[in-house]
Amino acid sequence: MxxxxxxxxxxxxxxxxxxxxxxxxxxxxxxxxxxxxxxxxxxxxxxxxxxxxxxxxxxxxxxxxxxxxxxxxxxxxxxxxxxxxxxxxxxxxxxxxxxxxxxxxxxxEAETRLLHPMKRVGEKGPGKGYFVQISWEEALDTIADKMKEIKAKYGPYGIFHSQYPSFEKNGFPLAAWWEAGFGAWGEHSTSGHAAGEMLHLGVDLTKVASGRSDASPGFEASDIFNSKLFIMWGMDPVVAWFGPTSYYMQLAHEYGCKTIVIDPRYTQSAEILADQWIPIRPGTDLAMMLAIAQVLYEEDLIDHKFVDEWVDKAGFEEWRAYVMGEGEDGIKKTPEWAAPICAVPAETIREFARLYGTTKPVHLQYFYSCAKRHMGDYSAIASMLLQSMTGNIACPGGCETGACLPTPGRVPAPRADWHRDPGNYKPPVLFNNNCLTEILACQKDYWEGRMSESEFRHRIGSPTNDSPLPNIQMIIFENNYGNNHSNVNKRFAGMASTEFNWGFQWHLNQPTAELCDIILPAPIWQLEGMDEYMYGHQRFVSGPNGMRNYFTFCGRGLDFPGEVRSKEWVWTEIAKRLGVADKYNPRMLDVDVDHWVDAQEAVYKEAFENWANNETIMAYLGYEKRPTWEEFNAHPVIRTEIDSPYYPFRTRIERGESPFETPSGKIEFSSNYVKTHDMTESRWRGQIEPMPVWSPSYVEGDIGSASNDGFYNPKVKKYPLSMVSPVSIYRQHSSNDNNPFMREDCYRHAVWISGVDAQARGIKDGDICRVYSDRGEVELTAYVTNRMMPGTAAVHHGAWFQTDGTPAECNTFGEDLRGTPNILLDDGHLPHILGALITAGLVEVEKLRDGDAEGFGNEAERGGMRGASVALNYRRSLGEGKE
Incomplete structure (x- = not known):
């Protein structure tokens, strides 16, 4: 067959x-x-x-x-x-x-992309006025004339530039030559940790960032492999920490590093990485930390060698006495004491403390979200003290738990020389950078005699009693700055009250555009043109933290669409009108707009060739022959290998020098600076105890730690849910909220609420709800999930503030239809110290109506362009609907 x-x-x-x-x-x-x-x-x-x-x-x-x-x-x-x-x-x-x-x-390619200069007709603020297109000549002439006018009327401190005036820097590009503008102390991300770092560790990030100190508290990503136990306290790196550090954390877990997540939410990191998830009430972290310290003291789970060498003994004993109930309050901070406060069982706290105290090294990452609360500084400090007790704060595999990012760079990058004059003007530091809203809210009262100078200084975080005081009448916006901080109603009202604002925006319907008199079309930096980037980054960009063994060149991308122009061209044109262009940008002074990008590229080519001619650098990087500009552009990522990873304070520790620049030169469990200074007259302008305690002496009543956003504040009776505002994998702050890929196709913006709390309110998944606080309200769909522990809620950070245009009580500009959590959050601190950017608060959620096709399935329409103010301005900007 x-x-x-x-x-x-x-x-x-x-x-x-x-x-x-x-x-x-x-x-x-x-x-x-x-x-x-x-x-x-x-x-x-x-x-x-x-x-x-x-x-x-x-x-x-x-x-x-x-x-x-x-x-x-x-x-x-x-x-x-x-x-x-x-x-x-x-x-x-x-x-x-x-x-x-x-x-x-x-x-x-967004339909809402701003492509031309625009001028506001009518008042500033959501629901007021509209925009019409103007020429570049009119825009630049108007801006320059207004800058001159405001400087003449209000002095050099009447103009505020929004581009990250942190770490005592000033973002105004023309400041050094036009002699105007001012800077701020503090910053946003690690603001809740700053007091602990400075007052207890003696770490000044301003000095570290500027290269004036090598006491860097960060770690390189691969140092995570040295850890035996990884504790993510309020941290969700799978979602919230882009780049290699998150990747290395996942690899470390795969290779056997035990991981514990402490968070009120069952996060993606808890689901993917955690061996144990410990849910905790938001804002009660300090109580659990005090109980952990009590177990460490009682069972002698302390690294005595480290403590003897690097810890101030008097403060160590003072905090021990407080934790063990030998202090004034006489309360022993046991796990049984902490359990009813933080809703974590006493047995869990005790066994956690024992595991923590008997494992070495431990990477305890106490993340930004937990500390950026009213009085969250105390829990941030306590996390640093726990790491100090166990010797994990300055060792391979350890973590400082505050500003974990800064590390020394490993690759020398080229530097373009624009031949700028150094200038004689040094912008003074006038306020805390998280107090801009407060400046705008009360500066008129001060300058018109209704507020004392002392009170004004206290409200804004004036660094000294001799510092000049601002009277901001022009804000220059470089981003969506108005949208991204707490107390949006108060913030927008203050920003709309200034005489003249202008700035660069990407979209016609960006919330911050509503605060401008003139908006200029901004290039998308990484893809259009060849402008520099913030914080002195040029086109040779290094990873700022975590993994600094490489840099990449950001090459020439797309031509500008419409009438979009280089920001550097804009600033040079303004500098010409102010008479300082020859000092600000002499190399580009006579370059016309059509050849601007070519001229910028030529300067970068020159910088690269000078760098490539350095034989020492070439040998360090392993080049056998000098690379050409063309070869470099074909493969523009320059990398060197990490011999052994940087761990916190490594440079100083290995030299045998103290990295702790405190009065004692050691880690101070009880701050000697606080004990010897009137903190209300320091730049912090408020009160703080010398060591982290649960009941500060300046809190009235006997309710415990009565923070403005905590369960033990009296207003919890009206607003019973403790809301957090985590970041999303689909937003970089508020960037991408207008991006269809990131909004409609993969992301559902909603208020997260537990099944228990939803049932008590008659709320089903997908229902339309009113979320409100004593600061504002927002309309959102409900995401009913047991990923939230009862008594809590979450609204993700990043949504744009867009309203229905109908003012009401607590809603200066109307109800927010798009879903920014910042409209719900208070920004108050005093009598506690200033500094932290508040990202949590107390809210209530109530059902408005059942979810339907329009309300639940069409987020882009309901919360996007439907806002009356924005939609009207958008149509008018296109020439429609003019009155």
């Missing part, structure tokens, strides 16, 4: 041939489609990505962005990570962008 195999083989051969032809046809068609395509590399250091400068491989054809690929600089033409365990230890990993990095195409 004949077999059928030969026939089958013939049939298969013919089929394979046809498939081969088809495959080749597909390849040929794809190749033809990509003829004329150009590839350039750039980075994506937009708002919020402080751990990395991810690498984007961009494909462009006919000035259109065709595709964005991940970094392929380790494995050429391949984004996989298969370089081996040893290489991963050395930091040889590719800097792959997240979903937001891949979504920029939708930002560039």
């Amino acid at each position: 004949r077999t059928a195999y030969p026939t089958a083989r013939l049939r298969g051969s013919k089929q394979q041939k046809e498939e081969s032809v088809d495959k080749q046809g597909i390849i040929d068609a794809s190749r033809a489609k990509r003829e004329g395509e150009r590839i350039f590399y750039t980075s994506c250091p937009a708002n919020g990505c402080w751990d990395s400068a991810c690498v984007l491989k961009c494909h462009v054809k006919d000035n259109k962005l065709i595709a964005i690929e991940p970094d392929d600089s380790v494995n050429a033409n391949d984004s996989r990570e298969d370089c081996g365990w040893e290489n991963i230890w050395k930091g040889n990993v590719q800097m792959r962008p997240c979903a937001m990095g891949h979504s920029w195409k939708k930002e560039i």
Whole structure:
């Protein structure tokens, strides 16, 4: 009997041939489609990505962005990570962008993209006025004239530039020559930890950031592999920490590092990484930490060698006495004492403390969210003291738990020289950078004699009693600055009250545009033109933290759309009108707008060639021959290997020098600075105890730690849910809230509420709810989930403030329809010290109506362009609906 195999083989051969032809046809068609395509590399250091400068491989054809690929600089033409365990230890990993990095195409081509200069007709503020298109000449002339007018009327401190005036810096580009503008102390992200770092560890991030101190408290990503136990306290790195550090945390867990998550939410990190999840009431972290310390003291789970060498003994004993009930209050801070406060069982707290105290090293990451609350400084301080008790604060695999990001750089990058004059004006530091809202709210009362100078200084965090005082009448916006801080109603009212504001915006319907008299179309930095970036970054961008063993060059991308122009061109044109352009930008003084990007690129090429001619740098990086500019642009990621990773304070510790610049030169469990200074007359302008205690002496009553946003505040009777505002994997602060890829296709913005709390309020998943506090209200759909512990709620950070235009009680501009949590949050601190940016508060949620096709399934329409003010302004900006 004949077999059928030969026939089958013939049939298969013919089929394979046809498939081969088809495959080749597909390849040929794809190749033809990509003829004329150009590839350039750039980075994506937009708002919020402080751990990395991810690498984007961009494909462009006919000035259109065709595709964005991940970094392929380790494995050429391949984004996989298969370089081996040893290489991963050395930091040889590719800097792959997240979903937001891949979504920029939708930002560039957005229907709401601002493409022309626009002037407001009518008053500033949501629901008021509208925009009309104007020429660049009119925009620049008006801006320059108004700058001169406001400086003449109010002096040099009447103009505020919003681009990150933190770490005592001033963002106003023309300050040094036009002699105006001012800076601020403090910053946003680590603001809740700053008091602990300075008062108990003696760490001044301003000095670290400026290179004046090498007591850097950060760690490099691969140091996580040295840890035996990883504690994520209020931390969700899978979602909230973009870049390699999050990736290394996941790798460490896979390779056996035990992980515990402490959080009121069952986060993605808890689901993916945690061996144990411990839910805790928001704002009660300090109680649990005091109980952990009590167990450590009682069972002698202390690293005595470290404590003897690096800890001030008097303060160590003082805090021990308080924790053990030998202090004034006589209360022993046992797990049984803490359990009813923080809703964590006493047995869990005790066993956690024992595991923590008997494991070494431990990476206890007490993250920003927990500390950025009213009096959250105390829990941040306590986390640092726990790490000090156990010797985990300054060792391989350990963590300082405050500003964990700053580390020394490893790769010297080129630096373009624009031949700028150094200037003679040094902008003074006038306030705490989280107190801008307060300045705008009360400056008129001070300058018109209704508020004392002392009270004004206290409200704004004036650094000294001799510091000049601001009278802000012009705000220059570089981003969506109005939207992103607490107490939005108060903030917008203050920003709308100034004489003249202007700034750069991406979208016509950005909330901050509503606060401007003139808005200028902003380039998307990483993809259009060749402008510098914030904090002195040029186009040679290094990962700012976590993994600083590389830099990438952000090459020339797309041409500007519409009438979008380089920001550097704009500032140079304004400088010409102010008479300082020859000092601000002498190399570009006579370059016309059509050749601007060419001239910028020439300066960067010069900088690269000077760098490549440095034989010492070339030898350090392992180059056998000097790379050309063309070769560099083809592969613009420069990387060196990490020999052994940086851990907190490593530079000082290994030299045998103290990194702790306190009065005693050691870690102070009880701050000697606080004991010897009137803190109300310091730049902190408020009260704080010398050591973290549960019941501060300046809190009235006997309700315990009565913070403005905690369960033990009397207003919890009216607003019984403790709301947190976590960041999302789909937002960089508020960037991408208008991006269809990030809003409609993958993300549901809602108020998270537990099943228990939802049932008590008659709320079902998808229902439309009113979420309100004593500061404002917002309309949101409900996400009913047991990922939230009872008594809590969550609204993710990043949504744009857009209203129905109908003012009401607590709603200066109307109810928010899009869902910013910042409208619900208080910004008050006093009598406690100033400094922390508040990101949590007390709210109530009530059902408005059942979820339906319009309300639940159409977020973009309900909370996007439907807001009366924004929709009207948008139509008017296009020439429709003018009155």
